[in-house]
Amino acid sequence: MTSPTSANATLSVALPHARTASEVEEALDVSAGGLSSEDAADRLSSAGPNRLPEPRRTHPVLRFLSHFNDTLIYILLGSAVIKAVMGDWLEFWVIAAVALVNAVIGFIQEGRAEKALAGIRGMLSAEASARRDGAWATVPAEELVPGDVVRLAPGDKVPADMRLVQADRLRVDESALTGESVPASKSVDPVPADAGVGDRSSMAFSGTIVSGGQGRGIVTGTGAATEIGRIQALVGDAEALDTPLTKQLDGFAKVLTLVILGMAAVMLAIGRYLHGMPFGELVSAAIGFAVAAVPEGLPALVTITLAIGVQQMARRQAITRKLTAVETLGSVTTVCSDKTGTLTKNEMTVRRIVTPAAEYDVTGLGYDPAGDIVPVGGAVAGPDLAAILSVGDLCNDAHIVQDGERWSLVGEPTEGALKVVASKGGSDGSRSTRVGVLPFDSEHKLMATVHRAPDGSRALLVKGAPDRLLDRSTSQRSDQGRAPLDRARWDAAIDELSGQGLRVLAAARREAGDGDGVDLDDLVDLEFLGVWGIVDPPRPEAIEAIADCHTAGVRVKMITGDHAGTAFAIAREMGIVDDSRTRVLTGAELEALSQEQLKDVVRDVDVYARTSPEHKIRIVRALQAHDEVVAMTGDGVNDAPALTRADVGIAMGVKGTEATKEAAEIVLADDNFATIRGAIREGRRIYDNLRKSVVFLLPTNGAQSLVILFAVVFGFSLPLTPVQVLWVNMVTAVTLSLALAYEPAERGIMQRPPRAPGGSIISGRELGFVLMVSLLIGGATLAAFFIALGASTGMDQARTIAVTTLALGQLAFLFNCRLLSRSSLTLDALRGNRAVWWAAAALIVLQLIYTYVPAFNGLFGSTPISFAWWLVPVALALVVFIVVEGLKALRGRLPF
Structure with missing residues (x-):
């Protein structure tokens, strides 16, 4: 095990996401057995506790007195002095009371950046399962140090930034950090050095939540050195502007x-x-x-x-949350909006189904099962549709629950979309019994189940990434039975759906043997059933609101963590852009621009994809350099710095984090862009x-x-x-x-x-x-x-x-x-x-x-x-x- 001296020299590793696990172990001088208690204590004394630093606070008395430092208040106080000189004490006390009330209101409502930092600190985990002295132990998260080996299980809050060394179907909800609506699949493979936070699949970040699978990782960053720590520093540096x-x-x-x-x-x-x-x-x-x-x-x-x-x-x-924000909204010239849940419903919905025999459009939005599946071009729905809907219904762990008139999802959003479309098509798998399952694996990107019908027959149903299922399929369903697989046709169909901004999933099946279990080796010689095109649909009222904003001379810009193709397709559907030649600026492209270069192009770009917290602040500053009055929406902790810097910060009240709400001047109770228009x-x-x-x-x-x-x-x-x-x-x-x-x-x-x-x-x-x-x-x-x-x-x-x-x-x-x-x-x-x-x-x-x-x-x-x-x-x-x-x-x- 390392000595105290060497431990002090190995407390960080550059670009851990781009290095192999063994390279990170070597750089941090740690093995799979973890650290000793003595070594951990030495590293803790050097690195400091794994908590975000407390911000420097202004004394409350000085903060209160600062609210009298205003020319209008000077006039008010001057008037009070004049009235005191005249002996009109009643008027003196009335005016003095007005000045005092103004100061009290300002004192109560200020400090939103400090509160935002407190909200961020509240996201950190309280404890962690770490490998110490060759055995697993539960340790306070504050005592984690770079080099600690930590294991993750479903429901865990990731206690520090870590490089993954094991990932068994590991998925992590990073929405608060990246804005992604779907949990990120993790693996141990290194990613390019310039990958954005949302693309660093080899990392797990402090404050995010494990939604599925198991994993282990080596701590590479604690406290202020984590991604959340960097965001905290950005919030502290992003001074709010006068309205x-x-x-x-x-x-x-x-x-x-x-x-x-x-x-x-x-x-x-x-x-x-x-x-x-x-x-x-x-x-x-x-x-x-x-x-x-x-x-x-x-x-x-x-x-x-x-x-x-x-x-x-x-x-x-x-x-x-701040009086002057009411008026500032009226002078806004640009609204920078997040996509998921604000412009869209944050409810994944199947828009299109393509089978070997036909194509189908799907009506209805969100998790409400009301809607129809309509054949395209005069086709007639047949067994091809029933087969793919059956896979979506049965090879699925999600449930749709009705609460009054509202339908909600229990499970993964994508699986929820498949469950709903199966219901729209009348699929009923209640008579079928699941006897085996191969859970979704981020490495193989598929899930499989075995079902036994009432007549005793067994079927192996598979859903997953289209390329993975096509590689394992040798045939496709047709009106006459099984036909040879037309790979070129499916590749073209997948490209077309992806170009429309749809997320594409595929379905396949084959007859199963007598055994109840299923493993990866069983997924061969599959019959390809077709693909679903899935989207997080735009809010209809948001489309109208964007048109009204344009009429009012207010530009709307989408800033999202989604991929460029998806972002552009949604932006075009919502009316943010109307020209296929419109430029989409990605986070990597933005990173390559200087602030002056960004200033030159920022007014011409309306869609920003794969962005980070620093990118959002840079966009806001570039717009403000043109004397634009900028409103910024957000829901994740990654949005807090930009909300603080914007002229008006607008947080989502339903799905927004506490850190975001504290950083914002206005909170939307319904998370709806149409409310911003109002x-x-x-x-x-x-x-x-x-x-x-x-x-x-x-x-x-x-x-x-x-x-x-x-x-x-x-x-x-x-x-x-x-x-x-x-x-x-x-x-x-x-x-x-x-x-x-x-x-x-x-x-x-x-x-x-x-x-x-x-x-x-x-x-x-x-x-x-x-x-x-x-x-x-x-x-x-x-x-x-x-x-x-x-x-x-x-x-x-x-x-x-x-x-x-x-x-x-x-x-x-x-x-x-x-x-x-x-x-x-x-x-x-x-x-x-x-x-x-x-x-x-x-x-x-x-x-x-x-x-x-x-x-x-x-x-x-x-x-x-x-x-x-x-x-x-x-x-x-x-x-x-x-x-x-x-x-x-x-x-x-x-x-x-």
């Missing part, structure tokens, strides 16, 4: 802050040096201006609008409503600040006091602003292209529109104030009328904003959103309270007004509505 909305709001808030500060400074200078206003009065006016100009309700409005969107999306089977539509609706809300909210602040600015610049009494400004801000924020969050989607929302990345949340044209509306509402407010003063009503009554005009002007503008892109002079502006009417009613009730309740009169400086004076605000509000409609009609011709 488009976050960037837009941050830029908007910075510009708005500079504008407010600049205008306040100008106002102070004019009031002090032009009009000689007393310093105390000037400071009070400046504070009133700041309170009026700062849209302190904007962060809360954004949060509430997104929260409403989260609820709406949850009803559409899309569970959102979520994109919902994201666009939410963004439209958010933009409408911002366009609606800003003129409130703009009109108020302009009224105060005009008063200071021209030296007349303030039409609005700071506390009255707070009142208008409060009643519009709690009533009118939120109503637009419930607006239905605009017409043609999925017929327009995604919005361009970058820029502000409202365009320069819309900002000009906001300024014009601010001048209009502010002018109406000043007009009402001076009309009232001219009638000698007194200052308090004039201000009450001015406040009422400002509130009703905003209500009129709300109906303008419901249809920003078209005229509101239509019944559509009055229906479709009951929240608008509830908000309008609430505003009027609050304004009546403000005007007529004595306590509010004393608090806000208001006073009751006669019914006749209500006509002035109402008339001016109607003027605002009509003039704004005129501005909307002229927007295409004016420079704003």
Whole structure:
């Protein structure tokens, strides 16, 4: 056995999948007898325990405080300070509470990469059966070291990466690692050095599950040196990006802050040096201006609008883990989707049957036995069909179970497909008794069973890889009995089915002897019965959803672990590609490209096959280099790094691993691509409503600040006091602003292209529109104030009328904003959103309270007004509505 010194030098082996088992044994200085306890302990001290390293964590207090590092929050906190200076403690605590709630929500929802790493660590096995001191022993998986000999049995979770030295019909479910829907067959033969993870049949990887057979292997990688360890490192390195909305709001808030500060400074200078206003009065006016100009309700409005969107999306089977992801989906330009279970049903289905006498199409999808077998070209179903269906029914270990209206599979997906098609054809093997079986062997790629009929006759039934069964067949079934095998015809038929992306299995049979057993030597002189063409069928609703995405200007790219031919056939059937000349980029080809070269071709390639986790991240980064907003779907742990890096990570809720769900912003409750289409539509609706809300909210602040600015610049009494400004801000924020969050989607929302990345949340044209509306509402407010003063009503009554005009002007503008892109002079502006009417009613009730309740009169400086004076605000509000409609009609011709 090796010495401690030599053990320290033999803890790794390069490319173990490409080396023979004996070469790996020699490189790791180990024999079939395994390690001694002393040698294992020495190696453990050098290699470290077989567990994934804990990530470096930020202190929770620092993580919490980081959520206040945002320009919008600065505005919010600045507003709170101003209100504290003014002594408005109630408003101070309200605004402080909003900032605190934002921070708490962010704190709870962050850390998804750390949680993803925890999910990955949870995939590791707890213990293993290892050869120590010449005997098998159960050891903690954390104590495994390179060179340990480990044995595997069905149901075991592979405890470390290992080079297989024995594989007896060994199959391993690697779906969480590679995305493959079918368990991988393993062998001891080396594979090419450049083989991808999914093609390394000589390896078993940590965290995968043994689904059948037996095996032994030599541990070649533990802890961070395993494939799962590499994925963990990728998750940690794949920093999440700021969302488009976050960037837009941050830029908007910075510009708005500079504008407010600049205008306040100008106002102070004019009031002090032009009009000689007393310093105390000037400071009070400046504070009133700041309170009026700062849209302190904007962060809360954004949060509430997104929260409403989260609820709406949850009803559409899309569970959102991060608020801003709701809006980001609406700006997506490219969706990179996994194939199995997302675009397809993840239920293998026989599509075509070819027998020596005829060809048959099979209808129906998945494991539901409803469907028909239809002869092609006018042929008539005969004994040829019954013979191949009998093999699919009897030489089979799968079972189809009905649970209510849902059919599910117990067993292998491929065998499930054969069981279902046999049921569609009426095959009934219940009277036949199985008396012998040769289980599926990955080396020979076939399975055989012996069955005894009620009359005592025995039949040997075989299914497996077509080439293996053709090699063992000497004849084929025909209408006249057995006929010579037409190998050329079958090779052509197999190539045709494979070119359609179908997985091909073959069936054969012969009469069996009296013995009950069966071995490989018995599988000679077989009668070839035909082949099945099997596919994981596309979801019909996903095909329609992809077409809708293309109409909406959203590209869909398939990234799968499947082979190129299968991937392309499914992509063509789903409408992702429509040209036979379309390029499919494989993982090996992608590996040969530099990142710059990949950037040059990434937008032109829509199908990627045999990909690895690193490939997915490279694809996402290459697309993002073109300013694409990328959504990435995934279900396996191999998808977690790419989901973290993408602008929107979308995990599968049904078959997705916990690591994937924790890395994603959105989890699909139904694993359906059509839900992504609905979520994109919902994201666009939410963004439209958010933009409408911002366009609606800003003129409130703009009109108020302009009224105060005009008063200071021209030296007349303030039409609005700071506390009255707070009142208008409060009643519009709690009533009118939120109503637009419930607006239905605009017409043609999925017929327009995604919005361009970058820029502000409202365009320069819309900002000009906001300024014009601010001048209009502010002018109406000043007009009402001076009309009232001219009638000698007194200052308090004039201000009450001015406040009422400002509130009703905003209500009129709300109906303008419901249809920003078209005229509101239509019944559509009055229906479709009951929240608008509830908000309008609430505003009027609050304004009546403000005007007529004595306590509010004393608090806000208001006073009751006669019914006749209500006509002035109402008339001016109607003027605002009509003039704004005129501005909307002229927007295409004016420079704003």
